[in-house]
Amino acid sequence: MSRAQIFLGLESSCDDTAAAIVQLAADGRATILSSVVVGQTDLHSAFGGVVPEIAARAHAEKLDHCVEQALTKAKTSLSDVDAIAVTAGPGLIGGVVSGVMCAKGLSAATGIPLYGVNHLAGHALTPRLTDNVAYPYLMLLVSGGHSQFLMVHGPDEFQRLGGTIDDAPGEAFDKVARLIALPQPGGPSIEKAAQSGDPKRFAFPRPLLDREGCDMSFSGLKTAVLRTRDAIVEEKSGLTTQDQADLAAGFQAAVVDVLAEKTRRAFLKYPDATQRTLCVAGGVAANQAIRSALETVSQQHNARFVAPPLDLCTDNAAMIAYSAAEQSRHRAADDLTLSARPRWPLDTTQPSMLGSGKKGAKA
Ligand code: KG4
Ligand code: ZN
Numbered sequence: 001m002s003r004a005q006i007f008l009g010l011e012s013s014c015d016d017t018a019a020a021i022v023q024l025a026a027d028g029r030a031t032i033l034s035s036v037v038v039g040q041t042d043l044h045s046a047f048g049g050v051v052p053e054i055a056a057r058a059h060a061e062k063l064d065h066c067v068e069q070a071l072t073k074a075k076t077s078l079s080d081v082d083a084i085a086v087t088a089g090p091g092l093i094g095g096v097v098s099g100v101m102c103a104k105g106l107s108a109a110t111g112i113p114l115y116g117v118n119h120l121a122g123h124a125l126t127p128r129l130t131d132n133v134a135y136p137y138l139m140l141l142v143s144g145g146h147s148q149f150l151m152v153h154g155p156d157e158f159q160r161l162g163g164t165i166d167d168a169p170g171e172a173f174d175k176v177a178r179l180i181a182l183p184q185p186g187g188p189s190i191e192k193a194a195q196s197g198d199p200k201r202f203a204f205p206r207p208l209l210d211r212e213g214c215d216m217s218f219s220g221l222k223t224a225v226l227r228t229r230d231a232i233v234e235e236k237s238g239l240t241t242q243d244q245a246d247l248a249a250g251f252q253a254a255v256v257d258v259l260a261e262k263t264r265r266a267f268l269k270y271p272d273a274t275q276r277t278l279c280v281a282g283g284v285a286a287n288q289a290i291r292s293a294l295e296t297v298s299q300q301h302n303a304r305f306v307a308p309p310l311d312l313c314t315d316n317a318a319m320i321a322y323s324a325a326e327q328s329r330h331r332a333a334d335d336l337t338l339s340a341r342p343r344w345p346l347d348t349t350q351p352s353m354l355g356s357g358k359k360g361a362k363a
Pocket of ligand 2: 146314315
């Protein structure tokens with residue numbers, strides 16, 4: 001590769017419509033020239049979760065505006081773009097189809113090569129974009145829809161070490177917040193309430209710590225909070241602010257313990273490497289208690305801890321453009337038969353994760 005290449009990325013697999021321009025220099029260093037993310041929180045707030053049909057329609061309406069904005073902000077035009085990258089799964093199928101159709105249309109009209117990218121690969125490769133992390137590295141994806149430990153060996157080589165067998169951690173934060181009458185999104189409000197709470201007042205379970213490996217479960221913990229809440233309400237006809245804070249602190253402490261212990265176990269599977277790195281991505285990575293627990297576990301394992309800036313930890317299109325930039329060095333472009341996939345596990349050697357969360361299939 002003799003000159004810098006320009007990648008246009010599109011993302012529409014959940015409730016954010018996004019487009020970005022990433023430049024890949026001849027030496028392999030990538031720079032984000034623009035990253036546009038348009039959320040849909042207002043459209044779904046009345047329904048208590050993402051409504052797939054509403055999401056798909058909004059993506060279809062907003063995608064070309066996002067592309068235009070991303071090109072303008074990057075001071076470039078479609079004729080300068082070398083490749084178009086699009087999330088082709090996993091996710092809510094209507095949204096993924098909107099993105100794939102938009103990208104195919106652009107590619108068919110201009111002849112620019114097209115790359116279908118796995119959304120989870122986008123998250124998993126972000127630490128290379130932001131911090132130039134070397135392979136292999138350990139990745140913990142924790143958001144409202146995803147929860148898994150991955151050993152990342154290459155741009156197309158992922159080993160899944162474990163993941164949630166039911167709710168994703170962000171989903172659990174949101175549901176518990178609802179149970180104890182704290183506002184949505186639940187993560188930030190539980191973290192805030194927990195600051196004035198006693199994490200030891202209630203003995204909440206640490207699910208699956210008795211089981212080997214890195215699989216996690218958060219649904220039983222949520223039920224434990226529900227039972228405790230019901231017992232308090234029965235006794236006192238309601239929750240005081242202190243009860244809310246103690247429930248929040250107890251729940252958060254249990255999630256922290258589970259993630260820390262499972263991370264220790266994931267380190268056992270880390271192959272020999274001169275520099276070991278633990279990376280984290282997803283909205284839950286914003287939680288300070290979780291971050292500092294993961295940082296401590298990294299120190300205990302002589303590993304570097306990398307948490308990309310929050311706007312690149314959560315859904316965005318720069319990660320999709322960057323993934324295609326890395327992958328394009330190892331594989332050919334896709335053609336116009338590229339299809340949208342609701343499920344698309346990164347590691348096909350592992351049994352697939354069953355069920356789907358409020359934000360679509362688990363993988
Ligand atoms: O990655 P993200 O923005 O969206 C997807 O899930 O795709 O993650 C959102 C999730 C929500 O469930 C939210 O409650 C959670 O991340 N979250 C947090 C915090 N901030 C956001 N969870 C715990 N603590 C936080 N401070
Ligand atoms: Zn995501």
